[in-house]
Amino acid sequence: MLNRLAEVQTLDLELDGLEQERGQVPQELLEAEEKRRGLEQTIELRSQERDELRRAVNANELELKSMEERRRNAAAAAVRASSAKEASQYQNQELQFGTRVQELEEDTLPLMESFDRLDQEVQALEQELAELLPQLEALKQAEEERVAAVDRKVAEVKRARDELAASIDAPLLKQYDLVRRSRRGVGLAEVVANATCSGCNVRLPLHVVQKARKGQGITRCPSCGRILWYKE
Numbered sequence: 001m002l003n004r005l006a007e008v009q010t011l012d013l014e015l016d017g018l019e020q021e022r023g024q025v026p027q028e029l030l031e032a033e034e035k036r037r038g039l040e041q042t043i044e045l046r047s048q049e050r051d052e053l054r055r056a057v058n059a060n061e062l063e064l065k066s067m068e069e070r071r072r073n074a075a076a077a078a079v080r081a082s083s084a085k086e087a088s089q090y091q092n093q094e095l096q097f098g099t100r101v102q103e104l105e106e107d108t109l110p111l112m113e114s115f116d117r118l119d120q121e122v123q124a125l126e127q128e129l130a131e132l133l134p135q136l137e138a139l140k141q142a143e144e145e146r147v148a149a150v151d152r153k154v155a156e157v158k159r160a161r162d163e164l165a166a167s168i169d170a171p172l173l174k175q176y177d178l179v180r181r182s183r184r185g186v187g188l189a190e191v192v193a194n195a196t197c198s199g200c201n202v203r204l205p206l207h208v209v210q211k212a213r214k215g216q217g218i219t220r221c222p223s224c225g226r227i228l229w230y231k232e
């Protein structure tokens with residue numbers, strides 16, 4: 001009976017291993033996902049900065065147009081002026097508008113340069129993201145296949161386990177399950193070196209060893225509670 005329980009335990013431990021294996025997502029996939037998140041965030045930030053610059057440039061260009069028009073109007077009015085004084089007033093206006101036009105042109109140039117730089121940066125990042133996405137997709141696909149293969153193996157081992165477990169006395173199996181749950185997956189321990197529990201390495205009292213050796217009923221280690229198996 002305990003031989004079979006030992007086989008059940010071997011399969012249970014295999015299932016534990018598979019469960020752990022299932023959760024181990026490849027580093028490469030984690031890194032690729034991290035990289036995608038980083039790229040998307042940076043693209044969003046840089047795009048916002050770029051769009052703000054675009055708006056600033058647009059506002060300057062609008063004002064520039066208006067100032068140029070007012071300068072032209074002042075120049076035309078100066079020509080049509082009826083007196084030298086009036087002409088001089090319009091010429092002054094023309095100069096003022098001209099100064100503002102120059103200021104605006106000087107302000108706009110660095111903004112446009114920054115805009116171009118950011119726009120190129122965003123394009124390069126978008127290119128990088130576009131190249132990453134198919135790689136990420138392939139890694140995800142491979143991961144799905146890996147997990148599916150583990151799941152198939154789990155189902156197979158589980159079937160064998162349940163089949164084997166069905167031939168074991170229910171109370172023994174129940175106790176084994178309980179102990180196993182509280183003892184890191186190992187519910188059945190061998191008596192090794194004549195009198196030591198292989199589960200906790202404690203030396204067993206003689207009467208416990210004798211009881212386990214007889215193999216009648218369930219003998220448990222007084223120290224760790226595992227079911228003891230004396231293998232002849």
Ligand SMILES: [Zn+2]
Nearest residue numbers: 197200221224
């Ligand atoms: Zn023990």
